[in-house]
Amino acid sequence: MPELPEIETIKRGLEVNIQEHFVESIWQNECANFRLPIPHNLLDIIGKKIISVKRRAKYLLIDLDDEILVFHLGMSGKILLQQQYQQKKHDHLVIFISGGYYLIFNDPRRFGLYILISSKSIDNHMLFSRLGKEPLEQDFTPDYLYLQLQKRKIPIKQAIMDNRIVVGVGNIYASESLHRAKISPIRISSNIGMEECVILVKNIRIILDEAIKSGGSTLRDYVKSSGDKGYFQHHFAVYGKDGEICGSCKNGAIIQKITQAGRSSYFCANCQID
DNA sequence: AGACGTACCTGACCGC
């Protein structure tokens, strides 16, 4: 489920509802193994105030002043905010928050994680220290992207999904951005020109912004809708549309599906030039 | 150092 736009939507939904509220109690499934071990000192945050809710890459950060509760949703994770609670399969963590909210972390495949780290050490933490630029920040520039691409001989699709270069561009939005930029996913990174970097940076931003706006339309109902609407309703131009006619082409070219680095890529060989 | 393959897991879906 979760690419950057969905994490951003969850972040905004939580911000509106639980910022300035207090952690009242916690239930934790002790048995589950995640990418990283679950924190065993989590009860320490009971009584603490939620200062703010942030996002870095696809990580959701709940700032408790001296400590930060970090979530990653992997492939199948969900964060729900509800006003009543009934246990569901694969619920791993439930935090009861003042004002009558239940913050629920549910992840069937357990590719995600949640950890507690000290605010001071977050930038040096293994999860964060090597992350590249935020795609929606000003310092994700064409110059920066060009410099990074020059160093690599991997296909451009893999490059924009590499979180050491730019974070938050997952499999869906990699295909969508390249289609919008009219660049073939199989192009070798070091062959991408500066002008194409200008177009690509612009289109990555546009695609992510649009997706956030579409997620944002359900934001008002975040508590009720559990945050999982609005995202898959989003209209994609190529993702999952192999065999269909490309909407950008004038000559009825067909969208193709190929595999790159074990992941599906969707593109139009007519308007995305090799 | 860089590129590639693989591992981690469950659930949904398809064809038989």
Added chain:
DNA sequence: TGCGGTCAGGTACGTC
């Protein structure tokens, strides 16, 4: 209805 096979939006690590 059930079974086996395949695929899924992420990330890190081992190996060459």
